[in-house]
Amino acid sequence: MTGQGPVRGVLTGVGVSPGVGLGPVHLLAHEIPEPPAGSRHGGDAAAERARALEALEHVAIDLEARGAKAGGEAQDVLEAQAMMARDPGLADGIGELVADGVAAERAVYESFGRFRELLAGAGGYLAARVADLDDIRDRTIALLSGLPMPGVPTDAAEPFVLIARDLAPADTAVLSRDVVAAFVTEEGGPTSHTAILARALGVPAVVACSGVTAVAAGTRVLVDGASGSVRLSPSEEEVAVARNAAAARAALLSAATGPGMTADGHLVPLLANIGGPGDLAAAVANGAEGVGLYRTEFLFLDRATPPSAQEQEDAYRTVLDAFPGGRVVVRTLDAGADKPLAFLPPPGEEPNAALGERGLRLFRVHPEVMDAQLGALARAAAGSRAKLQVMAPMVATRAEAEWFAEACRTAGLPEAGIMIEIPAAALRAADLAQVVDFFSIGTNDLAQYAFAADRQLGALAGLQDPWQPALLDLVHAAASAARAGGKTCGVCGEAAADPVLACVLVGLGVSSLSMGAPALPAVRATLARHSQEQCHLAAQAARGAATAEEARAAARAHLPGLADLSL
Template sequence: MERLNGTGVSPGVGYGPVHRLVSTVPEPPADAVHTGDAEAEKARAMVALEEVAADLEARGERAGGDAREVLAAQAMMARDPGLAGDVDLLVGRGATAARAVYEAFGKYREMLAGAGAYLAARVADLDDIRDRAVARLLGVPLPGLPEGAARPYVLVARDLAPADTALIDRGSVAAFVTEEGGPTSHTAILARAMGIPAVVACPGATTIEEGTLVLADGASGVVRLSPTDEEVETARNAASAREAVLAAATGPGCTADGYEVPLLANIGGPADLPTALENEAQGVGLYRTEFLFLDRTTPPTVDEQEAAYREVLEAFPGGRVVVRVLDAGADKPLAFLPPPGEEPNPALGERGLRMLLRNRPTLTGQLEALARAAQGTTAKLQVMAPMVAGLAEAEEFVAACRAAGVETAGIMIEIPAAAIRASDLGPAVDFFSIGTNDLAQYTFAADRQVGSLSALQDPWQPALLDLIAMTAEGAKAAGRPCGVCGEAAADPALACVLVGLGVTSLSMGAPALPLVRAALSRHTRAQCEAAAVAARQGQTADEARDLARGLLPGLSDLAL
């Protein structure tokens, strides 16, 4: 094994020996019961959680900057009244304080883990708070960062907790590499703020032996094991050259011959706006609204929703803001939107638009809030429905949007049936947005959450490229725009191919925007189209990738 591939989220290269961070806080026994004094046990749990919250706040104050806000948010999680209520209930049933805290966090953990990539990236935060409280209750130490290292090291972990990341000495850590996380994880946010190269979502990272010299490229996501001196020097030179290229690649997205391709950001709420604006997003291509609805027994009010939507709309005057209505069901259960009954396979049951059409007040309230939020702003609000299978659903959603005063209504293409019949759906809607993650899941019958099937989720799969092409062709025939809002758009080479397939806009995690902007600016539209044709001729994802890259010479300027 000479190299691993992950997602680069903080540019630059880091070189040094691996230090692995492994959590060893034990899980409290499931059958552990307290001595009978429930009130005393509840008090122990509350003291531990408050100590954790106070420690997180203190760390944030010492670190300052973005870390202060991140750790303050974690402290609020530790003090959450709902969490305290769950702990009380579990202790009342006989669980020890440690077990009650562990189980109470488990409920919230599952909720976030199943709520899409953006919120799933916050699972590490919850795990860290839980482990810190459990460690206090069990009287065991919580592993921390390596101390006294003789040289800057590359910190490798399954994921990193903000409480540790925030206090890292920039001179001690050459780079972060994690197996989990994503562009919106707090590891990524803090790494960028601290100027430390970082690679996340890197399978196999924790199998690297302690002390192994590695070279981590925080832009390309490549992690080289035991590199030669020449490879290290080449990577450092390439990183410097790439930074100069990225600094020069500014303004709206377009190809080398001037074909405009709007570059938009995927966000999960107003908190993501600074990163989107910093990376020159031209608008929002996917506003995930689930954060407003999670962990509630009743839906948020129209006023609450309006405020959250308006803040984003006002951040992009004259720009496009594409909002996805609530995508609940399956792996995103909500207490106030229960499924109709037992679903043997929830991913193939009532979710997305299907659930909203069965729960009209929730859909109507959200559309009303969106229409109200757009009033008085110059942003171009576009609203789309998730998980649309056919024409009847598309028409019903568009009608609901029109009735609520939403002028531009579109649909996500995530189900193969919709891609295959895109020519039928095009005239009924105002735009398409392809969600490559779910489209791959349903095309290959490969659950997104099953790691052993990750190869089938590779967006370079030729069959997936065929479906994207069919969708773009259907949209073009109807005179409708067709964007991609799956993270496939964050791959600079694939972004060029998507444009060649006929995709008209690209939306991604904001940190990926500069590289994609630079990649497009180095290729003509004709080159993108030639690369797309070549990719579809491949029989495997690797073949498709190699064939396309062979026709995209500008990638060499970016050392990709």
């Protein structure tokens, strides 16, 4: 692929994870073209068949090696894929096609196609295996036709800048800061999987960067995850300037410590979003005062049966024990939509899963799963020194909130809250505040539902912009209703990770902020440089603006401390 595309100039996207990354471009190839129908081999069927089977075996060995490296659940998944690559039924099909003169690439494609149809037709768990099968097929065809291997290299000589149209969770299972210098995607918004993952890893990232997938593989690029610039073949001086600015900023950030508060001492607890006990070390290292969003679905994903009561209790206790005296906000299982579970399929066909039976709605269909989770949480909380708060996702009405709060009380849990992520809940927050103990605003889904703009679509990133004044209005409505009812209202969406927006959220009346751990120092330092009054003024100015861009600019004008931090 080298030698194609631009090698000089600057591309600009949206910076979603700050920091500076430098390295050679690795293009993540996703689409392996279909080998043309009717392509024939030279005549030696035995050799052609051997070529196909060798490629499959090579893919199987590679999958096993990646599994051994990843360990845990990922290893099970990758080893199951290796078994598929060695499937005798597949080999028989290829053998028959090659005997008829079909070229190896096409024979592989067609033979996989037969099983693909069988699995896709079965639906549910089996339909989800189609992606695994396609991955093996594409790897095999890439090997046979000398195309770059799909997926992320794990043996690069130096950290690379990973460029893709968008990233899927499967692409990133084995990534770490040691191998990836930065992420840049052509699509995706501030709440895309790429952005969330990059912040969790502390890797600089730029999304919605038009034209970046045309950059030639191997070109050195300098990525600034704060400004969103991607400089091709930078000079040494340009690299030095970018690195110095990043280092100066890092020094200021590390100087800010202690509990989150404004310059005039108004306390705003700064909490971490986590997916499991594995994220605790980063949370503690970045000074989190507790957990503001524990996404428990990661305990349930990629497995055929629900985790046992004991396994759940152990995971919850580990998290609670990390913050003695602090708070831990646990979100109950948020399955459905982009996070389907094999053992909790939606009751029917869902043409629009984001608007389907997900979150708390799935609990109404499977109350036994909710009761098991709430029970495990109550047992983990007993004897813990952390303050446990449990909340439900996807609550639209007061009746749903009441039902969940009642279930929490029955389980013996002290505090029950809800996520505010459906506009109906924000608009009627005063009703909801009467039946629950706290709110936590999920700005990503709230924006998706308020603007009817799919989170996964880069083309709609503008509507996903958390600076949209309509979104700020909804946050204000929820926070005001909570305050009037004597309840608290936090934000646990990605909006809280933007230091400038964090000040605005505080000005809107939000009482705590929760974010990916690496974002905590910048938010802490920014809050510490501004008074509560300045935050109020910034929030008022932002809500008075007509567009997201104007809201951002209007708020910044009231926050003079941003310059110190080069924000």
